[in-house]
Structure formats: C-alpha cells, structure tokens
Amino acid sequence: MQTKPRYAVFGHPIAHSRSPEIHLAFALQEQVHISYDKILLPIEGFSQGVAAEIQAGLQGANVTVPFKLDACEFADELSVRAQLAGAVNTLVVRDDGSVYGDNSDGLGLMNDIEKQYGVSLQDLSVLVVGAGGAVRGILQPLLERNPKAVSVANRTVSKAQELAHILDIEALSLQDASLRQFDIIINGTSSGLSDQAPDLALAAFEQCQLAYDMVYGAKPTAFMDLARQGGAKQAADGLGMLVGQAAVSYQWWRGFQPQTESVLQSLRASLCSKA
Structure with a gap:
C-alpha cells in the first residue's frame, strides 16, 4: 500500500495554525492525497524533532515561530533569500535525504x-x-x-x-x-x-x-x-500573504502551482464567521 506524501508545520505554539487547511485545499486542486500535520516541538528540541520526522518519511515542512532561525541552522543548504533573511520558513527534503531551506514569506x-x-x-x-x-x-x-x-x-x-x-x-x-x-x-x-x-x-x-x-x-x-x-x-x-507564502512552499515541494483566490476567500469567510 502506497503511503500518502507527508508534510507538516512546526511551531510552538502551533494549535492556531491554518496551514493544514490551506495545504489540503491545494492538494485538492492538484487532485492528490497528502498528509499535513501540525507538530508542536519543545523550544529546545527543534533539530531532534525535525530529524525524527524526516526519518519517519516527512518530505517537506513549514516552520513558524519561534523556530525560523533554528531551521536556518538545521538545513544543509540555504537559498539566497534564506541567507539574507537569516530565517527559514520552508524545508524541502531531497531524494538523497539532504534538507534545503528557503523563505517564501x-x-x-x-x-x-x-x-x-x-x-x-x-x-x-x-x-x-x-x-x-x-x-x-x-x-x-x-x-x-x-x-x-x-x-x-x-x-x-x-x-x-x-x-x-x-x-x-x-x-x-x-x-x-x-x-x-x-x-x-x-x-x-x-x-x-x-x-x-x-x-x-x-x-x-x-x-x-x-x-x-x-x-x-x-x-x-x-x-x-x-x-x-x-x-x-x-x-x-496579511491573510493573503499567509496563503501566498504557503502556495510558494507547496510548489517547491510538489512542482504544482496552486491558485490562491478560492482558498483566501474561504479563510476570510471562516475568520469573519468567528468574529
């Protein structure tokens, strides 16, 4: 049985993250099934936690506060964007197991x-x-x-x-x-x-x-x-920025460019309904 491609977002805290619904909506556009989890890591445990998830089959990840600097140090190679930012919000796990860090913000x-x-x-x-x-x-x-x-x-x-x-x-x-x-x-x-x-x-x-x-x-x-x-x-x-940076991450992982407008409208409606 083939397992679904697996992605995640790492943070502390992480319960508030809208990333899973955004990326699952992108997968629906691509007509594929993926797994996307919210993973809470201890403040001092970023490297160990991410390494364990990669060992378990993680193919890519988003990184939110307070771990963007940790992700910069964790990656084997950085984009120019990430180097100038001194921060990484997207990790791409390559076929050889190495980790590429970039910043889509x-x-x-x-x-x-x-x-x-x-x-x-x-x-x-x-x-x-x-x-x-x-x-x-x-x-x-x-x-x-x-x-x-x-x-x-x-x-x-x-x-x-x-x-x-x-x-x-x-x-x-x-x-x-x-x-x-x-x-x-x-x-x-x-x-x-x-x-x-x-x-x-x-x-x-x-x-x-x-x-x-x-x-x-x-x-x-x-x-x-x-x-x-x-x-x-x-x-x-910045809601459009949130969806936009997620779309860039998704494209880096999967080579598919999602459309953001419908996802943005859905998120906006969800926010307004809870106001």
Missing part, C-alpha cells in the same frame, strides 16, 4: 500586493516598519521589484541601521519616518497581535497607495485603521 507578500491589490512596486517609495525576522524575510524579494527607494524604520533605530547596512537601504527612526510620505507602507512589527499600531503620524499616509499589515485577524488591524485615518487609498492585512 517575501514572495507570498509580493504576490499578494501585486495580484490581489493591483500595485506594482517598481519605481515606488516603500517604508517597511520593523527590523525583526519577519521584515528580514521580505526585503530581498521586495528589492527585486526595483522600487524607487526602500526605507526601514524601527523603534530601536540601531536594529534598523544594522539591517539597512546589510541591504544598502535607508534606516529611519519612527519619528523621522512620520515626517516623510511613502507610496507603500508595510507593517512588519507584531503590534497588530496586541491590537496596537506602530507609532507613525497620520501624515505619513497622505500619499500612500497601499498600507499593508503583515498580521491578520477577523477585523481590520489597528495599523489599517491608522492608515485609513491618514488617507491611505488601500489598507490590507
């Missing part, structure tokens, strides 16, 4: 901005708020879109400066960013998880075509509300 975000919201990033000025792992994962794909300028702003300016130095972009304090105007503003902080917004002035959004919060929820985030008050033409949350 930025590609998922770019696809959502371009396809869902119809915004081309070329020649636009972009502000990214935050300087943590989430932001590191999106900057290289963002820069590949050839924006006019990319600035990183953070509450702790030294962290923004460190990241800006690596990628040769501009670092700003939140106060300085508030004195400027940008075409695109992306919130890569976790402030939305506590229903707060980064400390940006309303004036920063006056010329904003799209304000994008990388977190998502059943209702508009505090950042989205702030952006709309400031005059942003569009405000979006």
